[in-house]
Amino acid sequence: MANTNTLSLRSILEKENILIGSNYLDWYRKLTIVLRHERKIYVLEDEPLKEPAPGASEDDQSYYSQYLEDALDVQCIMLSSMSPELQRQHENMSARKIDQHLRELFQESARVERYETSRALCRTMLVEGNPVGPHVLKMIRYIERLESLGSKLDQDLAVDLVLSSLPPSFS
Template identity: 55%
Template sequence: MLDVGCLMLATMVPELQKQHEDMGAYEMIQNLKEIYEGQARQERYETSRALFQCKMNEGSPVGAHVIKMMGYIQTLEKLGFPLKNELATDVILQSLSDSFKPFVLNFNMNEINKTLPQLVGMLRTAEGNMKKNSSKSVLMVREENRKKKAKSKGNGKSKPKENDALKLENGISKDRKCFYCEKSGH
């Protein structure tokens, strides 16, 4: 039968082997715990800090943002501090940019329960729909401006346009003739 201590020593780097060669298995485990526990705590601190401070920039791709956050969540799980799916989802939704507020409201109102990969898919779909809708709204604004211009041209009278340097006061522009009576300076 193999000695557990010998097996542990065989898997260690030479520096650790020298340090632990006179110890039994239990003593080796306790010593290794002391050595590496501080590093694990620091890594957990840094990872959780990065996760909870993560904020998506407006206009950046949502998929890359959420996948980065999922990496932090998986790292915490490997360190022995898993987040439940509901909390992980909340942290991700809270990190999204303001343009995703309608999505988050809908998600919470409908009490949607999805895995993180499913959430990424939903967010990518929502992002694509927002891009489509934003280009349509720009076209609608342009169409409204065209309609207003067409209406103003149809009555035969046009108002003088405001010059950047000159402002209209009571129908009279500075350094120009009166719009109504064609006289200057009154």
């Protein structure tokens, strides 16, 4: 039963391959969901394990072997969900190196997306007579998108932005 769950979660990565610059952040979010579910996110988040010394305990050697297997799984999951061009560029890299290289490649697009989302959030105003509910949901989507891009807003600031987008007659 666990394999079925794993395969179905991995399928979220198959639906949309990486496209140069256009969907890296969405792909990475999906990748982390899959890796968390499979308990392998540590391969990218924690410091890489060093090979145990020749006289190391059997537990240390076993743990290191498991780490190598998990790192290979992560590498294959990442590569299998990329466009063929990106696969060729990264096929001889470890999962950690792939992660680092992709971050460098797509850092500029993330910065631009943060700017554009912040700009849209700050410029959004409720037109008098329009319903408040859809407007507030739109603002929440902008705030959540900024958070997913690594720009977490203070709760007070987020509330102030929403309130300032409402017409004076609303209050």
